[in-house]
Amino acid sequence: MAHDVFISHSSKDKPVADAICTNLEIAGIRCWIAPRDIAPGEDWPTAITNAIAQSRIMVLIFSASSNSSEDVSRELFLASNNKLIIIPFKIEDIEPEPGKQYYLARTHWLDAMYPPTQEQITMLVQRVKSILSAINPDFPKQVEPVRELQPPAVRPAPNQKSRRILLYVMAGVLVVLGIFASFVYAGRLNRPQATSTPTQIPITPSSTPTQIPTMPSSTPTQIPTMPSSYVIPVQKCAPNCTYKDMVVGFIQTGPEGAWRTANNASFDEAATQLGITMKTYDAQGMSANQISAFGTFTQDPTVNVIILAADGVNGFDDVLKAAQAAGKIVILEDRSINSDASLYYTRIGSDFVHEGQEGAAAMCTLLQNMKGKNVVEISGSGVSAGIDRDTGFRQKMTDCGITITASQNGNWATADSKAVTEAWLKDPTLKNFQGVFAVNDEEALGAIQAIQEAGLTPGKDVQVIGFDATKDGFAALINGTLGADIECNPLLGTQVFAAALKGLNGDATMPSFTPSQEGEFFAAQGAAALNAILPTRKY
Ligand code: GYE
DSSP states (O other): OOOSEEEEOOGGGHHHHHHHHHHHHHTTOOEEETTTTSOTTOOHHHHHHHHHHTOSEEEEEESHHHHTOHHHHHHHHHHHHTTOEEEEEEOSOOOOOHHHHHHHTTSOOEEOOSSOOHHHHHHHHHHHHHHHHHHOTTSOOOOOOOOOSSOOOOOOOOOHHHHHHHHHHHHHHHHHHHHHHHHHHHTSSSOOOSSSSOOOOOOOOOSSOOOOOOOOOSSTTOOOSSOSOOOOOOOTTTTSOOGGGOEEEEEEOOOOSHHHHHHHHHHHHHHHHHTOEEEEEEOTTOHHHHHHHHHHHHHOTTOOEEEEOOSOSSSOHHHHHHHHHTTOEEEEESOOOSSOGGGSSEEEEOOHHHHHHHHHHHHHHHTTTSSOOEEEEEEOTTSHHHHHHHHHHHHHHGGGTOEEEEEEEOTTOHHHHHHHHHHHHHOTTTOOOSEEEESSHHHHHHHHHHHHHTTOOBTTTBEEEEEEOOHHHHHHHHTTSOOEEEEOOOOOHHHHHHHHHHHHTTOTTOOSEEEOOOOEEEGGGOHHHHHHHGGGOOO
16 A cells, blocks of 8 residues: 555654554555554565655654664665655654764754644644645645544533633634734735834734635746735844844755856855855755755744745645744745745745746747747746746747747756757657757757757757856857847845845835846847856856
8 A cells, every 4th residue: 555654663652653643644644654554474674665665754753762773773774765755753852873863964853742742743744744745736735633642531611710711812813803804905915004014913822823814826836916915923123123133044946057056155145244144955956855944944943034945836835834823034035836925925036937938039039030930848847937937938939930849857957958959859750840948058058069969050050048147158149059048137145135134024015026137148149249248247
């Protein structure tokens, strides 16, 4: 039976492991746990090895007894070999022994206690759910409420005192709802400008995270213009927070091309200049890791701002809600995600749909004197930059009758894109194309290499366009192998930190999206003109 989660634990922690298993399964997550899932007479080591190989996530119940368990060490070894995401659920405050440290050093601990509280188990279920929905968008959305660990207690009739408290609480809730309704209806898409100090709906740090309505987003990576109801978490230093008060958790994508290097560097430089404390996390290209990192930064009491450069589009709702409930200001830099704008403070980045449209217009210009208008696309699937450039290009390509005859993911990388293009050039059914639409410069350079090695001339036999306008992109424009390069600005550090400071100070006037101002460059501008511009390029 396929399952999602392998629960690793010491037999001494069976009650906690069983409770967690029950609650995960209530939430629709299929678990494998010993001894329940070992068939009578089945060989344990084989059963465990197969179970781990078929899982996506390992939840490790970490305690003194599991720390000293050889079986748990072997399970960790197998989990790492099978590239499972490991979530250590710490129910005792002890450090892992060296052998286990090896596997747990880069994971994100979920601190709990013995026995764990409902809230801690809720956090674990949400974390697992978010990771699974990131891995597989079809994964069920709603998290079922976690059932209490002990059998339901018979509730005693409330006495005078508790009845009075009950009344106060209900009154309080009504007041909050009232303010909320006024907030939504008074400033539906525009944050109220009424008062100089922004309207704050008090987020009382209660046991369960504040429920925030989510507006279903229609199309994928819908770029919202103005949020409907983002509640800005109130900071102690507000309204006079300074950069010195800012502690940032920066969740980065992981290594990509020159654009990403420049983007990360712009944050490092700005943080140093402004005296901001910044903790960065490199997600190695996996949004599942990013969702896990969110949990860590959300639990980190020192962090008050979380910045995300998304490696995916789905699965962020729950961690955004948790971060907001924990009082963190969340800002999206660069890419958008499929979460409603009411779940984050703002996004700063490019309008990728617009870039895609610019790309199509450039390709139309370049194909004017070509014998055909067949274009192959080297995409950047799974993230908004690739998805939206593709959307924008396809919206405009019909203006001049372009047909996309093949499309494949190039992983933002030169080598992958070269291989993809080589395959198309060798395929008699696909080789008849006059243009290459590559969603970044690294991919465009890969296509150019393949075209040249096939004995064709890029810029003459085949027109290639790229995105980013990096120095390497410029060099290709200057030598004429690249026909056009649509600029995408990576230098966002200073702007994002300025927005974060506004967020810390409760500034409700910040638009939910601030698109970067960008242009495009053509080989037709000529080497002289382009060479004059090149020294001014910072990336
Ligand atoms: O175009 C590409 C990078 O998200 C805009 O990601 C960014 C893209 C950029 O890998 O080079």
